[in-house]
Amino acid sequence: MEIISFILICIGILFNLLGCIGLIRLPDVYNRLQSATKCVTLGTCSILLGVLFHFGFNEAGIKAIIAIPLLFFGATVAAHALVKGAYLFGIKLGDKSVKDDYKDVEKS
Amino acid sequence: MRYIALFIILFILWLLLSFNFTLTNIAIGVLVSIITTILFGKYFIYGGIKFLQPQRYFWLVVYLFIFIWECIKANFDVAYRVLHPAMPIKPGIVKVKLGIKSDFARMMLANSITMTPGTITVDIIDDYIYVHWIYVSTDNPEEYSQKVSGKFEKYIKKIFE
Structure with a gap:
Protein backbone atom coordinates (compact mmCIF):
# COMPACT_ATOMS: atom_id res chain seq x y z
CA MET A 1 0.00 0.00 0.00
CA GLU A 2 2.74 2.42 0.98
CA ILE A 3 4.61 1.71 -2.25
CA ILE A 4 1.49 2.22 -4.42
CA SER A 5 0.74 5.54 -2.76
CA PHE A 6 4.36 6.62 -3.15
CA ILE A 7 4.33 5.79 -6.88
CA LEU A 8 1.00 7.56 -7.44
CA ILE A 9 2.16 10.71 -5.67
CA CYS A 10 5.42 10.72 -7.68
CA ILE A 11 3.49 10.39 -10.97
CA GLY A 12 1.19 13.21 -9.87
CA ILE A 13 4.07 15.54 -9.08
CA LEU A 14 5.75 14.68 -12.40
CA PHE A 15 2.61 15.56 -14.37
CA ASN A 16 2.12 18.77 -12.41
CA LEU A 17 5.70 19.72 -13.27
CA LEU A 18 5.12 18.99 -16.97
CA GLY A 19 1.96 21.08 -16.87
CA CYS A 20 3.89 24.00 -15.41
CA ILE A 21 6.64 23.69 -18.02
CA GLY A 22 3.93 23.77 -20.68
CA LEU A 23 2.46 26.86 -19.08
CA ILE A 24 5.77 28.64 -19.69
CA ARG A 25 6.78 27.19 -23.05
CA LEU A 26 3.58 27.23 -25.11
CA PRO A 27 2.91 30.36 -27.16
CA ASP A 28 -0.58 31.73 -26.43
CA VAL A 29 -3.30 31.69 -23.80
CA TYR A 30 -5.35 28.94 -25.47
CA ASN A 31 -2.47 26.48 -25.74
CA ARG A 32 -1.33 27.27 -22.23
CA LEU A 33 -4.77 26.39 -20.91
CA GLN A 34 -4.51 23.05 -22.68
CA SER A 35 -1.50 22.12 -20.64
CA ALA A 36 -2.83 23.75 -17.49
CA THR A 37 -6.10 21.80 -17.51
CA LYS A 38 -5.01 18.36 -18.64
CA CYS A 39 -1.68 17.79 -16.97
CA VAL A 40 -2.48 19.59 -13.75
CA THR A 41 -5.88 17.95 -13.30
CA LEU A 42 -4.61 14.42 -13.84
CA GLY A 43 -1.55 15.12 -11.72
CA THR A 44 -3.60 16.37 -8.80
CA CYS A 45 -6.07 13.48 -9.15
CA SER A 46 -3.14 11.11 -8.99
CA ILE A 47 -1.83 12.76 -5.84
CA LEU A 48 -5.29 12.50 -4.25
CA LEU A 49 -5.47 8.79 -5.13
CA GLY A 50 -2.08 8.39 -3.50
CA VAL A 51 -3.49 10.03 -0.37
CA LEU A 52 -6.41 7.57 -0.48
CA PHE A 53 -4.05 4.58 -0.64
CA HIS A 54 -1.94 6.01 2.15
CA PHE A 55 -4.78 6.60 4.62
CA GLY A 56 -7.32 3.96 3.53
CA PHE A 57 -11.08 4.50 3.81
CA ASN A 58 -11.22 6.85 6.76
CA GLU A 59 -11.82 10.57 7.14
CA ALA A 60 -8.94 11.79 4.96
CA GLY A 61 -9.36 9.09 2.33
CA ILE A 62 -13.05 9.80 1.73
CA LYS A 63 -12.36 13.52 1.48
CA ALA A 64 -9.73 12.75 -1.16
CA ILE A 65 -12.28 10.70 -3.16
CA ILE A 66 -14.84 13.51 -3.04
CA ALA A 67 -12.24 16.05 -4.09
CA ILE A 68 -11.54 14.21 -7.37
CA PRO A 69 -14.92 14.83 -9.11
CA LEU A 70 -15.12 18.34 -7.67
CA LEU A 71 -11.66 19.16 -9.03
CA PHE A 72 -12.52 17.54 -12.35
CA PHE A 73 -15.71 19.52 -12.94
CA GLY A 74 -14.16 22.69 -11.56
CA ALA A 75 -11.12 22.49 -13.84
CA THR A 76 -13.07 21.74 -17.01
CA VAL A 77 -15.69 24.42 -16.47
CA ALA A 78 -13.03 26.96 -15.49
CA ALA A 79 -10.99 26.18 -18.61
CA HIS A 80 -14.06 26.58 -20.79
CA ALA A 81 -14.97 29.90 -19.16
CA LEU A 82 -11.38 31.21 -19.44
CA VAL A 83 -11.08 30.29 -23.12
CA LYS A 84 -14.40 31.88 -23.99
CA GLY A 85 -13.63 34.92 -21.88
CA ALA A 86 -10.21 35.38 -23.51
CA TYR A 87 -11.78 35.11 -26.95
CA LEU A 88 -14.54 37.60 -26.23
CA PHE A 89 -11.96 39.95 -24.70
CA GLY A 90 -10.25 40.02 -28.10
CA ILE A 91 -7.05 38.06 -27.55
CA LYS A 92 -5.85 36.74 -30.91
CA LEU A 93 -4.90 33.14 -31.54
CA GLY A 94 -1.12 32.62 -31.75
CA ASP A 95 0.91 32.95 -34.97
CA LYS A 96 1.07 29.20 -35.53
CA SER A 97 -2.72 28.86 -35.68
CA VAL A 98 -4.11 27.32 -38.84
CA LYS A 99 -7.87 27.60 -38.48
CA ASP A 100 -10.50 29.72 -36.70
CA ASP A 101 -14.12 28.73 -37.16
CA TYR A 102 -15.29 30.75 -34.18
CA LYS A 103 -14.34 34.09 -35.79
CA ASP A 104 -17.49 34.70 -37.80
CA VAL A 105 -19.98 33.62 -35.15
CA GLU A 106 -22.28 36.34 -33.92
CA LYS A 107 -21.34 37.01 -30.30
CA SER A 108 -24.18 37.54 -27.91
CA MET B 1 -39.37 16.54 -6.19
CA PHE B 44 -30.73 21.63 -10.64
CA ILE B 45 -31.37 19.30 -13.57
CA TYR B 46 -33.54 16.47 -12.38
CA GLY B 47 -33.97 13.55 -14.76
CA GLY B 48 -36.67 11.79 -12.76
CA ILE B 49 -37.11 8.05 -13.28
CA LYS B 50 -34.14 7.83 -15.65
CA PHE B 51 -31.71 7.63 -12.74
CA LEU B 52 -33.20 4.33 -11.60
CA GLN B 53 -32.52 2.37 -14.78
CA PRO B 54 -29.62 -0.03 -14.16
CA GLN B 55 -28.34 -0.27 -17.73
CA ARG B 56 -27.35 3.40 -17.55
CA TYR B 57 -24.97 2.62 -14.69
CA PHE B 58 -23.48 -0.25 -16.63
CA TRP B 59 -22.67 2.07 -19.53
CA LEU B 60 -21.39 4.66 -17.08
CA VAL B 61 -18.78 2.19 -15.78
CA VAL B 62 -17.75 1.24 -19.35
CA TYR B 63 -17.53 4.92 -20.22
CA LEU B 64 -15.42 5.71 -17.16
CA PHE B 65 -12.78 3.18 -18.18
CA ILE B 66 -12.64 4.49 -21.76
CA PHE B 67 -12.52 8.02 -20.42
CA ILE B 68 -9.65 7.38 -17.99
CA TRP B 69 -7.66 5.71 -20.79
CA GLU B 70 -8.25 8.71 -23.08
CA CYS B 71 -7.32 11.06 -20.25
CA ILE B 72 -3.97 9.35 -19.69
CA LYS B 73 -3.30 9.40 -23.43
CA ALA B 74 -4.12 13.12 -23.43
CA ASN B 75 -1.53 13.75 -20.76
CA PHE B 76 1.25 11.94 -22.58
CA ASP B 77 0.29 13.74 -25.78
CA VAL B 78 0.48 17.18 -24.17
CA ALA B 79 3.66 16.26 -22.30
CA TYR B 80 5.29 15.20 -25.57
CA ARG B 81 4.36 18.46 -27.27
CA VAL B 82 5.62 20.48 -24.33
CA LEU B 83 8.98 18.74 -24.04
CA HIS B 84 9.75 18.42 -27.75
CA PRO B 85 12.33 21.11 -28.67
CA ALA B 86 10.54 22.15 -31.88
CA MET B 87 7.07 22.11 -30.22
CA PRO B 88 4.94 20.31 -32.85
CA ILE B 89 1.72 22.29 -32.42
CA LYS B 90 -0.79 23.44 -35.03
CA PRO B 91 -3.57 25.08 -33.00
CA GLY B 92 -6.93 26.22 -34.28
CA ILE B 93 -10.62 26.41 -33.46
CA VAL B 94 -12.83 23.90 -35.27
CA LYS B 95 -16.58 23.54 -35.49
CA VAL B 96 -18.12 20.13 -34.82
CA LYS B 97 -21.73 19.07 -35.20
CA LEU B 98 -23.42 17.60 -32.14
CA GLY B 99 -25.75 14.61 -32.21
CA ILE B 100 -27.01 15.09 -28.65
CA LYS B 101 -30.04 17.10 -27.62
CA SER B 102 -30.38 17.24 -23.82
CA ASP B 103 -28.53 19.91 -21.85
CA PHE B 104 -27.01 17.65 -19.23
CA ALA B 105 -25.64 15.22 -21.81
CA ARG B 106 -24.16 18.14 -23.74
CA MET B 107 -22.44 19.39 -20.61
CA MET B 108 -20.92 15.97 -19.99
CA LEU B 109 -19.76 15.76 -23.61
CA ALA B 110 -18.19 19.22 -23.40
CA ASN B 111 -16.36 18.25 -20.20
CA SER B 112 -15.15 15.00 -21.76
CA ILE B 113 -13.86 16.87 -24.80
CA THR B 114 -11.99 19.29 -22.58
CA MET B 115 -10.19 16.44 -20.82
CA THR B 116 -9.14 14.50 -23.93
CA PRO B 117 -6.10 14.91 -26.21
CA GLY B 118 -5.46 18.48 -27.19
CA THR B 119 -9.01 19.81 -27.18
CA ILE B 120 -10.87 22.46 -25.14
CA THR B 121 -14.53 23.35 -25.59
CA VAL B 122 -14.95 27.05 -26.35
CA ASP B 123 -18.69 27.43 -26.91
CA ILE B 124 -21.89 25.66 -27.87
CA ILE B 125 -24.16 27.51 -30.29
CA ASP B 126 -27.29 25.77 -31.56
CA ASP B 127 -26.17 22.36 -32.80
CA TYR B 128 -22.48 23.12 -33.14
CA ILE B 129 -19.72 22.86 -30.60
CA TYR B 130 -16.60 25.01 -31.03
CA VAL B 131 -13.42 23.30 -29.96
CA HIS B 132 -9.89 24.66 -29.61
CA TRP B 133 -7.55 21.94 -30.85
CA ILE B 134 -3.80 21.95 -30.26
CA TYR B 135 -3.00 19.93 -33.39
CA VAL B 136 -5.48 20.26 -36.26
CA SER B 137 -4.47 17.19 -38.24
CA THR B 138 -6.97 17.30 -41.13
CA ASP B 139 -9.07 19.82 -42.99
CA ASN B 140 -12.01 17.50 -43.49
CA PRO B 141 -14.98 18.24 -41.16
CA GLU B 142 -16.20 14.61 -41.12
CA GLU B 143 -12.84 13.31 -40.08
CA TYR B 144 -12.18 15.72 -37.27
CA SER B 145 -15.64 15.46 -35.78
CA GLN B 146 -14.99 11.72 -35.59
CA LYS B 147 -11.68 12.41 -33.85
CA VAL B 148 -12.99 15.00 -31.40
CA SER B 149 -16.32 13.62 -30.24
CA GLY B 150 -16.98 10.34 -32.05
CA LYS B 151 -15.65 8.09 -29.31
CA PHE B 152 -17.78 9.57 -26.56
CA GLU B 153 -21.01 10.51 -28.24
CA LYS B 154 -22.51 7.04 -28.44
CA TYR B 155 -21.78 6.25 -24.81
CA ILE B 156 -23.07 9.57 -23.54
CA LYS B 157 -26.26 9.05 -25.51
CA LYS B 158 -26.79 5.73 -23.78
CA ILE B 159 -26.01 7.08 -20.32
CA PHE B 160 -27.61 10.50 -20.06
CA GLU B 161 -30.28 10.76 -22.69
Missing part, protein backbone atom coordinates in the same frame (compact mmCIF):
# COMPACT_ATOMS: atom_id res chain seq x y z
CA ARG B 2 -36.21 18.09 -7.62
CA TYR B 3 -35.78 20.13 -4.45
CA ILE B 4 -35.93 17.00 -2.29
CA ALA B 5 -33.39 15.20 -4.50
CA LEU B 6 -31.00 18.14 -4.36
CA PHE B 7 -31.40 18.39 -0.59
CA ILE B 8 -30.56 14.72 -0.09
CA ILE B 9 -27.47 14.92 -2.33
CA LEU B 10 -26.20 18.04 -0.55
CA PHE B 11 -26.80 16.58 2.89
CA ILE B 12 -24.93 13.36 2.10
CA LEU B 13 -22.06 15.41 0.66
CA TRP B 14 -21.94 17.49 3.85
CA LEU B 15 -21.83 14.40 6.06
CA LEU B 16 -19.04 12.83 4.01
CA LEU B 17 -17.00 16.03 3.92
CA SER B 18 -17.27 16.92 7.58
CA PHE B 19 -17.21 13.26 8.81
CA ASN B 20 -18.47 14.26 12.22
CA PHE B 21 -21.75 12.77 13.39
CA THR B 22 -22.57 14.90 16.44
CA LEU B 23 -26.01 16.49 16.73
CA THR B 24 -24.70 20.04 16.26
CA ASN B 25 -22.92 19.16 13.07
CA ILE B 26 -25.96 17.38 11.60
CA ALA B 27 -28.18 20.34 12.47
CA ILE B 28 -25.78 22.75 10.73
CA GLY B 29 -25.74 20.43 7.72
CA VAL B 30 -29.54 20.39 7.47
CA LEU B 31 -29.68 24.19 7.73
CA VAL B 32 -26.98 24.79 5.12
CA SER B 33 -28.53 22.24 2.76
CA ILE B 34 -31.96 23.88 3.04
CA ILE B 35 -30.54 27.34 2.30
CA THR B 36 -28.57 26.05 -0.70
CA THR B 37 -31.59 24.14 -1.99
CA ILE B 38 -33.79 27.23 -1.84
CA LEU B 39 -31.17 29.38 -3.59
CA PHE B 40 -30.06 26.97 -6.33
CA GLY B 41 -32.88 24.46 -6.67
CA LYS B 42 -34.15 25.97 -9.88
CA TYR B 43 -30.84 25.28 -11.65
Whole structure:
Protein backbone atom coordinates (compact mmCIF):
# COMPACT_ATOMS: atom_id res chain seq x y z
CA MET A 1 0.00 0.00 0.00
CA GLU A 2 2.74 2.42 0.98
CA ILE A 3 4.61 1.71 -2.25
CA ILE A 4 1.49 2.22 -4.42
CA SER A 5 0.74 5.54 -2.76
CA PHE A 6 4.36 6.62 -3.15
CA ILE A 7 4.33 5.79 -6.88
CA LEU A 8 1.00 7.56 -7.44
CA ILE A 9 2.16 10.71 -5.67
CA CYS A 10 5.42 10.72 -7.68
CA ILE A 11 3.49 10.39 -10.97
CA GLY A 12 1.19 13.21 -9.87
CA ILE A 13 4.07 15.54 -9.08
CA LEU A 14 5.75 14.68 -12.40
CA PHE A 15 2.61 15.56 -14.37
CA ASN A 16 2.12 18.77 -12.41
CA LEU A 17 5.70 19.72 -13.27
CA LEU A 18 5.12 18.99 -16.97
CA GLY A 19 1.96 21.08 -16.87
CA CYS A 20 3.89 24.00 -15.41
CA ILE A 21 6.64 23.69 -18.02
CA GLY A 22 3.93 23.77 -20.68
CA LEU A 23 2.46 26.86 -19.08
CA ILE A 24 5.77 28.64 -19.69
CA ARG A 25 6.78 27.19 -23.05
CA LEU A 26 3.58 27.23 -25.11
CA PRO A 27 2.91 30.36 -27.16
CA ASP A 28 -0.58 31.73 -26.43
CA VAL A 29 -3.30 31.69 -23.80
CA TYR A 30 -5.35 28.94 -25.47
CA ASN A 31 -2.47 26.48 -25.74
CA ARG A 32 -1.33 27.27 -22.23
CA LEU A 33 -4.77 26.39 -20.91
CA GLN A 34 -4.51 23.05 -22.68
CA SER A 35 -1.50 22.12 -20.64
CA ALA A 36 -2.83 23.75 -17.49
CA THR A 37 -6.10 21.80 -17.51
CA LYS A 38 -5.01 18.36 -18.64
CA CYS A 39 -1.68 17.79 -16.97
CA VAL A 40 -2.48 19.59 -13.75
CA THR A 41 -5.88 17.95 -13.30
CA LEU A 42 -4.61 14.42 -13.84
CA GLY A 43 -1.55 15.12 -11.72
CA THR A 44 -3.60 16.37 -8.80
CA CYS A 45 -6.07 13.48 -9.15
CA SER A 46 -3.14 11.11 -8.99
CA ILE A 47 -1.83 12.76 -5.84
CA LEU A 48 -5.29 12.50 -4.25
CA LEU A 49 -5.47 8.79 -5.13
CA GLY A 50 -2.08 8.39 -3.50
CA VAL A 51 -3.49 10.03 -0.37
CA LEU A 52 -6.41 7.57 -0.48
CA PHE A 53 -4.05 4.58 -0.64
CA HIS A 54 -1.94 6.01 2.15
CA PHE A 55 -4.78 6.60 4.62
CA GLY A 56 -7.32 3.96 3.53
CA PHE A 57 -11.08 4.50 3.81
CA ASN A 58 -11.22 6.85 6.76
CA GLU A 59 -11.82 10.57 7.14
CA ALA A 60 -8.94 11.79 4.96
CA GLY A 61 -9.36 9.09 2.33
CA ILE A 62 -13.05 9.80 1.73
CA LYS A 63 -12.36 13.52 1.48
CA ALA A 64 -9.73 12.75 -1.16
CA ILE A 65 -12.28 10.70 -3.16
CA ILE A 66 -14.84 13.51 -3.04
CA ALA A 67 -12.24 16.05 -4.09
CA ILE A 68 -11.54 14.21 -7.37
CA PRO A 69 -14.92 14.83 -9.11
CA LEU A 70 -15.12 18.34 -7.67
CA LEU A 71 -11.66 19.16 -9.03
CA PHE A 72 -12.52 17.54 -12.35
CA PHE A 73 -15.71 19.52 -12.94
CA GLY A 74 -14.16 22.69 -11.56
CA ALA A 75 -11.12 22.49 -13.84
CA THR A 76 -13.07 21.74 -17.01
CA VAL A 77 -15.69 24.42 -16.47
CA ALA A 78 -13.03 26.96 -15.49
CA ALA A 79 -10.99 26.18 -18.61
CA HIS A 80 -14.06 26.58 -20.79
CA ALA A 81 -14.97 29.90 -19.16
CA LEU A 82 -11.38 31.21 -19.44
CA VAL A 83 -11.08 30.29 -23.12
CA LYS A 84 -14.40 31.88 -23.99
CA GLY A 85 -13.63 34.92 -21.88
CA ALA A 86 -10.21 35.38 -23.51
CA TYR A 87 -11.78 35.11 -26.95
CA LEU A 88 -14.54 37.60 -26.23
CA PHE A 89 -11.96 39.95 -24.70
CA GLY A 90 -10.25 40.02 -28.10
CA ILE A 91 -7.05 38.06 -27.55
CA LYS A 92 -5.85 36.74 -30.91
CA LEU A 93 -4.90 33.14 -31.54
CA GLY A 94 -1.12 32.62 -31.75
CA ASP A 95 0.91 32.95 -34.97
CA LYS A 96 1.07 29.20 -35.53
CA SER A 97 -2.72 28.86 -35.68
CA VAL A 98 -4.11 27.32 -38.84
CA LYS A 99 -7.87 27.60 -38.48
CA ASP A 100 -10.50 29.72 -36.70
CA ASP A 101 -14.12 28.73 -37.16
CA TYR A 102 -15.29 30.75 -34.18
CA LYS A 103 -14.34 34.09 -35.79
CA ASP A 104 -17.49 34.70 -37.80
CA VAL A 105 -19.98 33.62 -35.15
CA GLU A 106 -22.28 36.34 -33.92
CA LYS A 107 -21.34 37.01 -30.30
CA SER A 108 -24.18 37.54 -27.91
CA MET B 1 -39.37 16.54 -6.19
CA ARG B 2 -36.21 18.09 -7.62
CA TYR B 3 -35.78 20.13 -4.45
CA ILE B 4 -35.93 17.00 -2.29
CA ALA B 5 -33.39 15.20 -4.50
CA LEU B 6 -31.00 18.14 -4.36
CA PHE B 7 -31.40 18.39 -0.59
CA ILE B 8 -30.56 14.72 -0.09
CA ILE B 9 -27.47 14.92 -2.33
CA LEU B 10 -26.20 18.04 -0.55
CA PHE B 11 -26.80 16.58 2.89
CA ILE B 12 -24.93 13.36 2.10
CA LEU B 13 -22.06 15.41 0.66
CA TRP B 14 -21.94 17.49 3.85
CA LEU B 15 -21.83 14.40 6.06
CA LEU B 16 -19.04 12.83 4.01
CA LEU B 17 -17.00 16.03 3.92
CA SER B 18 -17.27 16.92 7.58
CA PHE B 19 -17.21 13.26 8.81
CA ASN B 20 -18.47 14.26 12.22
CA PHE B 21 -21.75 12.77 13.39
CA THR B 22 -22.57 14.90 16.44
CA LEU B 23 -26.01 16.49 16.73
CA THR B 24 -24.70 20.04 16.26
CA ASN B 25 -22.92 19.16 13.07
CA ILE B 26 -25.96 17.38 11.60
CA ALA B 27 -28.18 20.34 12.47
CA ILE B 28 -25.78 22.75 10.73
CA GLY B 29 -25.74 20.43 7.72
CA VAL B 30 -29.54 20.39 7.47
CA LEU B 31 -29.68 24.19 7.73
CA VAL B 32 -26.98 24.79 5.12
CA SER B 33 -28.53 22.24 2.76
CA ILE B 34 -31.96 23.88 3.04
CA ILE B 35 -30.54 27.34 2.30
CA THR B 36 -28.57 26.05 -0.70
CA THR B 37 -31.59 24.14 -1.99
CA ILE B 38 -33.79 27.23 -1.84
CA LEU B 39 -31.17 29.38 -3.59
CA PHE B 40 -30.06 26.97 -6.33
CA GLY B 41 -32.88 24.46 -6.67
CA LYS B 42 -34.15 25.97 -9.88
CA TYR B 43 -30.84 25.28 -11.65
CA PHE B 44 -30.73 21.63 -10.64
CA ILE B 45 -31.37 19.30 -13.57
CA TYR B 46 -33.54 16.47 -12.38
CA GLY B 47 -33.97 13.55 -14.76
CA GLY B 48 -36.67 11.79 -12.76
CA ILE B 49 -37.11 8.05 -13.28
CA LYS B 50 -34.14 7.83 -15.65
CA PHE B 51 -31.71 7.63 -12.74
CA LEU B 52 -33.20 4.33 -11.60
CA GLN B 53 -32.52 2.37 -14.78
CA PRO B 54 -29.62 -0.03 -14.16
CA GLN B 55 -28.34 -0.27 -17.73
CA ARG B 56 -27.35 3.40 -17.55
CA TYR B 57 -24.97 2.62 -14.69
CA PHE B 58 -23.48 -0.25 -16.63
CA TRP B 59 -22.67 2.07 -19.53
CA LEU B 60 -21.39 4.66 -17.08
CA VAL B 61 -18.78 2.19 -15.78
CA VAL B 62 -17.75 1.24 -19.35
CA TYR B 63 -17.53 4.92 -20.22
CA LEU B 64 -15.42 5.71 -17.16
CA PHE B 65 -12.78 3.18 -18.18
CA ILE B 66 -12.64 4.49 -21.76
CA PHE B 67 -12.52 8.02 -20.42
CA ILE B 68 -9.65 7.38 -17.99
CA TRP B 69 -7.66 5.71 -20.79
CA GLU B 70 -8.25 8.71 -23.08
CA CYS B 71 -7.32 11.06 -20.25
CA ILE B 72 -3.97 9.35 -19.69
CA LYS B 73 -3.30 9.40 -23.43
CA ALA B 74 -4.12 13.12 -23.43
CA ASN B 75 -1.53 13.75 -20.76
CA PHE B 76 1.25 11.94 -22.58
CA ASP B 77 0.29 13.74 -25.78
CA VAL B 78 0.48 17.18 -24.17
CA ALA B 79 3.66 16.26 -22.30
CA TYR B 80 5.29 15.20 -25.57
CA ARG B 81 4.36 18.46 -27.27
CA VAL B 82 5.62 20.48 -24.33
CA LEU B 83 8.98 18.74 -24.04
CA HIS B 84 9.75 18.42 -27.75
CA PRO B 85 12.33 21.11 -28.67
CA ALA B 86 10.54 22.15 -31.88
CA MET B 87 7.07 22.11 -30.22
CA PRO B 88 4.94 20.31 -32.85
CA ILE B 89 1.72 22.29 -32.42
CA LYS B 90 -0.79 23.44 -35.03
CA PRO B 91 -3.57 25.08 -33.00
CA GLY B 92 -6.93 26.22 -34.28
CA ILE B 93 -10.62 26.41 -33.46
CA VAL B 94 -12.83 23.90 -35.27
CA LYS B 95 -16.58 23.54 -35.49
CA VAL B 96 -18.12 20.13 -34.82
CA LYS B 97 -21.73 19.07 -35.20
CA LEU B 98 -23.42 17.60 -32.14
CA GLY B 99 -25.75 14.61 -32.21
CA ILE B 100 -27.01 15.09 -28.65
CA LYS B 101 -30.04 17.10 -27.62
CA SER B 102 -30.38 17.24 -23.82
CA ASP B 103 -28.53 19.91 -21.85
CA PHE B 104 -27.01 17.65 -19.23
CA ALA B 105 -25.64 15.22 -21.81
CA ARG B 106 -24.16 18.14 -23.74
CA MET B 107 -22.44 19.39 -20.61
CA MET B 108 -20.92 15.97 -19.99
CA LEU B 109 -19.76 15.76 -23.61
CA ALA B 110 -18.19 19.22 -23.40
CA ASN B 111 -16.36 18.25 -20.20
CA SER B 112 -15.15 15.00 -21.76
CA ILE B 113 -13.86 16.87 -24.80
CA THR B 114 -11.99 19.29 -22.58
CA MET B 115 -10.19 16.44 -20.82
CA THR B 116 -9.14 14.50 -23.93
CA PRO B 117 -6.10 14.91 -26.21
CA GLY B 118 -5.46 18.48 -27.19
CA THR B 119 -9.01 19.81 -27.18
CA ILE B 120 -10.87 22.46 -25.14
CA THR B 121 -14.53 23.35 -25.59
CA VAL B 122 -14.95 27.05 -26.35
CA ASP B 123 -18.69 27.43 -26.91
CA ILE B 124 -21.89 25.66 -27.87
CA ILE B 125 -24.16 27.51 -30.29
CA ASP B 126 -27.29 25.77 -31.56
CA ASP B 127 -26.17 22.36 -32.80
CA TYR B 128 -22.48 23.12 -33.14
CA ILE B 129 -19.72 22.86 -30.60
CA TYR B 130 -16.60 25.01 -31.03
CA VAL B 131 -13.42 23.30 -29.96
CA HIS B 132 -9.89 24.66 -29.61
CA TRP B 133 -7.55 21.94 -30.85
CA ILE B 134 -3.80 21.95 -30.26
CA TYR B 135 -3.00 19.93 -33.39
CA VAL B 136 -5.48 20.26 -36.26
CA SER B 137 -4.47 17.19 -38.24
CA THR B 138 -6.97 17.30 -41.13
CA ASP B 139 -9.07 19.82 -42.99
CA ASN B 140 -12.01 17.50 -43.49
CA PRO B 141 -14.98 18.24 -41.16
CA GLU B 142 -16.20 14.61 -41.12
CA GLU B 143 -12.84 13.31 -40.08
CA TYR B 144 -12.18 15.72 -37.27
CA SER B 145 -15.64 15.46 -35.78
CA GLN B 146 -14.99 11.72 -35.59
CA LYS B 147 -11.68 12.41 -33.85
CA VAL B 148 -12.99 15.00 -31.40
CA SER B 149 -16.32 13.62 -30.24
CA GLY B 150 -16.98 10.34 -32.05
CA LYS B 151 -15.65 8.09 -29.31
CA PHE B 152 -17.78 9.57 -26.56
CA GLU B 153 -21.01 10.51 -28.24
CA LYS B 154 -22.51 7.04 -28.44
CA TYR B 155 -21.78 6.25 -24.81
CA ILE B 156 -23.07 9.57 -23.54
CA LYS B 157 -26.26 9.05 -25.51
CA LYS B 158 -26.79 5.73 -23.78
CA ILE B 159 -26.01 7.08 -20.32
CA PHE B 160 -27.61 10.50 -20.06
CA GLU B 161 -30.28 10.76 -22.69
